[in-house]
Amino acid sequence: xxxxxxxxxxxxxxxxxxxxxxxxxxxxxxxxxxxxxxxxxxxxxxxxxxxxxxxxxxxxxxxxxxxxxxxxxxxxxxxxxxxxxxxxxxxxxxxxxxxxxxxxxxxxxxxxxxxxxxxxxxxxxxxxxxxxxxxxxxxxxxxxxxxxxxxxxxxxxxxxxxxxxxxxxxxxxxxxxxxxxxxxxxxxxxxxxxxxxxxxxxxxxxxxxxxxxxxxxxxxxxxxxxxxxxxxxxxxxxxxxxxxxxxxxxxxxxxxxxxxxxx
Amino acid sequence: xxxxxxxxxxxxxxxxxxxxxxxxxxxxxxxxxxxxxxxxxxxxxxxxxxxxxxxxxxxxxxxxxxxxxxxxxxxxxxxxxxxxxxxxxxxxxxxxxxxxxxxxxxxxxxxxxxxxxxxxxxxxxxxxxxxxxxxxxxxxxxxxxxxxxxxxxxxxxxxxxxxxxxxxxxxxxxxxxxxxxxxxxxxxxxxxxxxxxxxxxxxxxxxxxxxxxxxxxxxxxxxxxxxxxxxxxxxxxxxxxxxxxxxxxxxxxxxxxxxxxxxxxxxxxxxxxxxxxxxxxxxxxxxxxxxxxxxxxxxxxxxxxxxxxxxxxxxxxxxxxxxxxxxxxxxxxxxxxxxxxxxxxxxxxxxxxxxxxxxxxxxxxxxxxxxxxxxxxx
Numbered sequence: 027x028x029x030x031x032x033x034x035x036x037x038x039x040x041x042x043x044x045x046x047x048x049x050x051x052x053x054x055x056x057x058x059x060x061x062x063x064x065x066x067x068x069x070x071x072x073x074x075x076x077x078x079x080x081x082x083x084x085x086x087x088x089x090x091x092x093x094x095x096x097x098x099x100x101x102x103x104x105x106x107x108x109x110x111x112x113x114x115x116x117x118x119x120x121x122x123x124x125x126x127x128x129x130x131x132x133x134x135x136x137x138x139x140x141x142x143x144x145x146x147x148x149x150x151x152x153x154x155x156x157x158x159x160x161x162x163x164x165x166x167x168x169x170x171x172x173x174x175x176x177x178x179x180x181x182x183x184x185x186x187x188x189x190x191x192x193x194x195x196x197x198x199x200x201x202x203x204x205x206x207x208x209x210x211x212x213x214x215x216x217x218x219x220x221x222x223x224x225x226x227x228x229x230x231x232x233x234x235x236x237x238x239x240x241x242x243x244x245x246x247x248x249x250x251x252x253x254x255x256x257x258x259x260x261x262x263x264x265x266x267x268x269x270x271x272x273x274x275x276x277x278x279x280x281x282x283x284x285x286x287x288x289x
Numbered sequence: 290x291x292x293x294x295x296x297x298x299x300x301x302x303x304x305x306x307x308x309x310x311x312x313x314x315x316x317x318x319x320x321x322x323x324x325x326x327x328x329x330x331x332x333x334x335x336x337x338x339x340x341x342x343x344x345x346x347x348x349x350x351x352x353x354x355x356x357x358x359x360x361x362x363x364x365x366x367x368x369x370x371x372x373x374x375x376x377x378x379x380x381x382x383x384x385x386x387x388x389x390x391x392x393x394x395x396x397x398x399x400x401x402x403x404x405x406x407x408x409x410x411x412x413x414x415x416x417x418x419x420x421x422x423x424x425x426x427x428x429x430x431x432x433x434x435x436x437x438x439x440x441x442x443x444x445x446x447x448x449x450x451x452x453x454x455x456x457x458x459x460x461x462x463x464x465x466x467x468x469x470x471x472x473x474x475x476x477x478x479x480x481x482x483x484x485x486x487x488x489x490x491x492x493x494x495x496x497x498x499x500x501x502x503x504x505x506x507x508x509x510x511x512x513x514x515x516x517x518x519x520x521x522x523x524x525x526x527x528x529x530x531x532x533x534x535x536x537x538x539x540x541x542x543x544x545x546x547x548x549x550x551x552x553x554x555x556x557x558x559x560x561x562x563x564x565x566x567x568x569x570x571x572x573x574x575x576x577x578x579x580x581x582x583x584x585x586x587x588x589x590x591x592x593x594x595x596x597x598x599x600x601x602x603x604x605x606x607x608x609x610x611x612x613x614x615x616x617x618x619x620x621x622x623x624x625x626x627x628x629x630x631x632x633x634x635x636x637x638x639x640x641x642x643x644x645x646x647x648x649x650x651x652x653x654x655x656x657x658x659x660x661x662x663x664x665x666x667x
Contacts, residue, residue, distance in 0.1 A: 058583040177583050186578045190563060190599040193649070197567030198383040198594060202330040202373055205649050207356045215562035215649045229330070240600045241614060243560045250354070250650045 032081035032180065034059075035067035037101050039087025039094050040121055040149060044166040045112035046070050046086050055173050062180055082107050082179055084172075085158075088114040088121060088149045095146075095155060102156040109175060110152040113165035113268040117237050120165075122149040122271035126283075149271065162187065163236040164220050165268035171220055188219050189240040192232050195223040204231055211251050213264065216242040216274070237269035244278035258286040300494045301511035308506050309366070309490060310341040312449070312477075315505050316410040321447060324379060325412035326372070332356060333372040335379075335411075343413070344369065351458040351531070351642065354651030364488060367413060367481050370457025371641050375570035376411055376418055380442045381425060387577065389589035404437055410447040414475065416468030417460075417639040419450055421570035423474055427633050428573050447498060450475035454522050456529045459642030461655055464534035467639040469526040477503060480519035491519040532642060532655040535662035540627035546661050547619065555657055556615035558650055563596035565644035565652075566621065571637050576601070597621050622654060 036046050050071055052059060059065075066076035083105035089095055102108060113119050124132065125148045133140035152158050162175055162185075171187050178185040188194070192214035196203065204210040204226050212231030214223070220236040238244070248261050256264075265279035304312070316323050317339070327336045328344045343366040350357045351370060361368045386402040414422075422443075429439040453460075453469035462468030471478045476499035480491040491511050494500045511519075535542070566572040576595035581588035595602055598617050603610035611617045629637030638654070645653045 055583065062583040062585075173583065174580065177581050180583065181581045181585060181588075183579060183581070186580065188599070188601065190596070190601070191560070193562040193564045194567060194594075194596065194599075197564065200334070200374065200378060200383070202332040202334065203356075203564070203647055203649070206354060206647050207331040207373075209355075212649075215560040215564070241561055241612075243557075243614065246558050246560055246650055249558075 031062065031064045033066040033076060033079070034063040034176075035080035035083045035101075035105065036065075036070065037067070037083060037085045037087075038070070039085065039098065039115070039152075040090040041087030041112065041114040041119065043070060043086070045115075045164075046084070048111075048167050048169040048172055049084070052169055052173060059173070059176060063176070078104070080105050082109065082176070085110045085115050085152050086112050088118045088151060089146070089155050090121060090124075090149045091145050093144070098152060098155050107159045107179060108152075108156070109160045109162060109179075110158050111162045111172065112167050113163065113235065113237060114149075115152045116161040116163055116272075117269040118149040118151050118271035120268050120270070123266060124149055125271055125276075126266070126279075151271070160185065163218050165235040168220050168222070190219055191215050191239050192217045192219050192221070192223050192226070192236075195219045195221075196226050199223060199227060201226050204229060209254055211254060211256060211264070213247070216244050216247050233267060234265070234275065235268055237272045238274040242274045244274055245281070248278060248282065258282040262286060300500070301516060302492045302494075302503060302508040303489045303511050303515055304492055304503075304506055304508050305490075306341075306366075306488050308508060309479075311506050312502070313338065313340055313412065315502055316412075316447065316449075319502075320408055321410040322407050323410045323412055324376075326367075326369070328358065331358060333358070333369055335372075335374040335376065338412070341366075343367070348455065349457065351460075351646045352651070353459065353645050353653045353656075354648055356646050363483055365454065365481055365483060367451045367453075367479070368455055370453065370455060370460055371415055371418065371643060373568055373643070373647055375568065375641075375643070376414065376422060377425060377570055377573075379407070379409055379411070380422070380446070381429065381436075381439050381573060382442075384591060384593040385438060387590045387592050389587065391587050392585070402438075404441045406441045406445050408445050409442060410449065412449045414448050414450045414471075415453055415641075416450070416471040417462040417465075417641040418570055419448070419471055419474040420462075420465075420467040420639040421641070424571045424633070424635060424637065424639070425573055427635070428571075431633075447502075448475045448477075448495075450478040450495075452478065452480040452519070452523050453526045454481055456526045456531055457642055457646075458531035459645040459653075460530050460640065461532040461534060461642060462640035463527050463530050464532075464655075465636055465638055465640035467641075470523040475499070480522055482515065482518050482522070484518075489515075491515055532640075532645065532653070534640075534655055535659055537662060539658060540630055542662055542665070543623050543627045543658070546665075547623070549661050549664065551657065551660050551664070552615050552619050555618055555652060556613065558652055559614050559618045560650060561598045561614045561617055562649060563598040564647050564649060565654075566596040566598060567594060568643040568647045569625075570641060570643070571625075571639065572596070574602070597624070622657065625654070626658065 205212040213234040214232035218236040218239045262282035265275040429436040450471040475495040478493040625637040
């Protein structure tokens with residue numbers, strides 16, 4: 027009996043497109059993906075569109091406008107399985123820095139006619155707006171992990187995306203810890219694995235691109251950074267990047283912000 | 290394979306620095322893959338060597354959460370303590386494929402992961418590391434279920450041990466009765482002796498394979514002075530340990546203090562990052578991951594090091610058994626220092642100090658144990 031191939035849709039919200047590009051960047055595996063699923067909606071790759079319900083929706087980007095809110099509910103209605111991909115979709119992205127500021131003030135500085143702009147006060151993760159079946163972390167996502175998520179969906183198994191620290195990956199690779207041996211501040215101990223410990227493998231500290239790991243202890247790590255000479259302004263900044271709105275990082279940056287204001 | 294030393298008077302010889310080079314070359318000539326300490330990325334790690342590429346004149350300064358290389362001011366080849374790597378990365382590999390399966394039509398074929406013995410020679414293995422290898426031997430080959438991957442690397446391995454000439458800032462092997470003098474489990478054991486007149490190594494033989502190899506090298510019998518000098522080296526090292534465990538029954542101490550407030554204090558500092566377990570030479574836990582290709586034709590299972598500090602480690606239906614960092618830290622420390630005894634008849638800790646040095650926030654297992662001990666005396 028001929029069975030219908032699962033329908034795949036790729037959606038974009040507020041984002042840089044880098045994560046959906048990871049799908050096109052799969053190169054060797056792209057034909058296998060096209061063979062395993064019907065690419066039913068993917069404007070970045072094709073103008074063709076299959077209307078209806080999708081078996082697997084990959085959602086990139088964060089929710090920043092009233093129109094986004096309507097659209098994500100529509101996407102949810104039409105998706106059997108919804109996977110948010112990348113730091114924008116899972117944590118609000120770099121644009122979530124607006125959550126710490128006054129958006130109206132920004133608009134008046136950036137746009138000649140701010141009255142035409144309809145935007146929200148905040149940039150939020152997809153999971154803050156609709157139910158999400160799985161979140162794939164990273165800025166950008168790791169394409170091997172993306173392929174694994176799609177393969178896992180097709181096979182009905184759990185994806186291999188460990189939620190532990192970057193440190194475990196460093197140690198599996200045999201990297202010498204940059205923090206202990208070189209006093210380089212590194213967010214690896216509080217950051218979710220997924221990049222393959224990219225930066226520490228090239229002698230740099232982790233920037234936290236994959237967001238907080240399971241049960242992170244940012245205050246303890248910050249205390250150690252402070253003993254290495256980082257002041258509260260610097261500490262506030264390291265947590266305010268691509269995953270600034272992820273709760274453990276947000277709380278930690280706000281704590282240092284408050285300390286900095288106190289002086 | 291090293292045997293326990295016999296009761297006959299141990300044979301002791303002296304070899305020169307050139308003799309050490311010849312030793313490495315003789316091992317390589319036997320088709321062995323020689324792995325030894327080398328300087329890389331600001332630390333002394335273990336890697337393949339072709340000749341005398343050891344960290345000459347280099348030492349390390351270690352403290353809780355800190356590691357730094359420094360110059361010694363002499364030409365010593367083994368003038369440092371242990372670094373971030375341990376021999377487990379060669380014997381109990383960080384990751385390996387257990388099997389792969391392929392479907393052709395209705396047929397499924399399963400192929401076990403290839404076991405490729407590397408014929409290792411480990412050069413520069415310290416007493417604490419020999420103890421750690423013995424502990425992993427017990428865990429991975431000592432019971433009814435033998436790990437064939439571990440056994441394949443372990444059985445053929447030739448071990449050149451080294452008596453420590455320097456204690457690191459986080460060393461406490463004396464407390465764990467694991468060093469600094471090597472006593473068994475080696476083929477050859479070296480003690481580096483540097484004086485105004487000479488730079489030599491006293492060699493002790495620990496196995497017939499060691500004796501056979503040594504017979505090829507230019508050597509002279511050790512004198513009483515040489516033996517005395519070698520003994521003084523380990524005695525000096527033993528007397529200069531950077532850390533100590535409390536002098537009492539540590540397993541009993543910990544097991545009667547499972548609700549001690551100190552666990553809460555350490556949990557506030559602990560990052561549950563798992564670095565301590567990754568660098569620990571006795572930690573052996575692994576997890577498995579299943580993979581399949583997009584077409585559903587091929588699948589495989591890989592095994593990799595895991596840690597009791599992850600949530601997944603204790604995950605069963607309904608959630609993790611140890612959801613708090615407190616419970617995970619306590620599980621790790623009591624296993625190393627107490628419950629390991631019930632399970633395997635020894636400590637799970639050899640006092641190498643790696644967990645102290647490589648903890649990103651400098652948590653110190655000896656300090657934690659001391660604190661609990663001290664609170665009982667207060």
